[in-house]
Amino acid sequence: MENLNALRVFVRVAEVRNFAEAGRRLGLTASAVSKAILRLERDLGVRLLNRTTRRVGLTNDGLEFFERCRQILVDVEAAEMRLAHTTAIPRGRLRIHMPVGFARRVVLPVLAELMDEHPDLLIDVELGERNVDLAEEGMDAVIRFGDLPNSGLLARRLCGVRFVACAAPAYLQRHGIPQTPDDLNAHSCIGYATRWSGHYREWRFAAEGGSGSKNVSGRLNINNVEAMFDAAVAGHGVAMLATYIVCDAVRNGALQIVLKDHIAPATPIWVVYLPGRQNTPRVRWLLETLQNIISSSPPWDNII
Structure with a gap:
């Protein structure tokens, strides 16, 4: 037997004792059901069903085979349900x-x-x-x-996430508060050093119709945003950081946002697969x- 489909057809016929009704329940024609039973009997080398013009009955071999097949299909269905449950669990x-x-x-x-x-x-x-x-x-x-x-x-x-320029209040007291992005030229800025390239990440600011960017770097440039955050809190300069990094520090006064009128639109965050x-x-x-x-x-x- 090539698969379990023949057993399913046989069990359905044995249950309803009618080729046409078995076919209706299985979505098959009566002719397809009859051919499937004939192939199954040929493969097994025994006669499973007695056929008359009015009804279909089981032979002795067919009766024994029916009981075993019904249990096999019950076990297969249980195994399939268990497998479906197992494969749905992340592992x-x-x-x-x-x-x-x-x-x-x-x-x-x-x-x-x-x-x-x-x-x-x-x-x-x-x-x-x-x-x-x-x-x-x-x-x-x-x-x-x-x-x-x-x-x-x-x-x-x-x-989406916004990026904000921020600095420690003590730093701003010593060096003043920048009012425009160009004022950053007179400040110590903590740039993000892009690994391998030797370049620094541009800072984005709001501009008419969207956003613009500015090349910003300073004497201290770091390729790790957590270290940039620590440096900003320590008063080493102005850093451009995501709001999810600085939100607690802004709320407790460890950092102060500057250039609020120039904050760029939100940057989308994606999961890619x-x-x-x-x-x-x-x-x-x-x-x-x-x-x-x-x-x-x-x-x-x-x-x-």
Whole structure:
């Protein structure tokens, strides 16, 4: 027998004792049902059914075979249901890449707690800002900021985030408060040093019709936003940081936002993944978890 379909056809016929009715319940024609039974009898080398013009009955061999087949199908159905339940549970290794600050401040504190619900799930988190080739590196997902290139990957928007220029109140008392982006030329700015390239990340400011950018760097430039945050709190200069990083420090007075009239529009945050991966239980769990963790209107921007 090639598969279980022939057994299913036989059991249905044995239950209703009618080819046409069995076919109706199975979505088959009476002729297809009859041919399936004939093939099954040929494969087994025994006659299973007695056929007359009015009814269908089981032979002795057919009766014994029917009882065994019915139990087999019950067991198969139970196994399929168990497998469906098992495969719906996130398990195995989940690899995800995300920016350092976003991971530490937003995702990881909650993600670690939710993992307790799935003891068979193992998560490898890589922190950084580099471009990740999901297919080549075997990564399941990556969190990215900004506009996405047309890459054939799938993406789900998580939220938007504002970036603000801020400094310690003690620094601003000594050096004054900048009123325009050009005033930053006279200040100590803590730039983000882009790894490998030797360049510094541009600071975005509101401009007519959207946003504009300014090349900003200073004597202290760092390639880690958490270290930039620490340097700003310590009074070493003005830093451009995401609101989810500085919100608590702004609320407790450790940092002060400057250039509030020049804050650029929100930058979108995405979770990006390969086509088809969203159907795997662990990636589906990740997407749903991130959507639950992160509000589409996050509270971080309330400090502006």
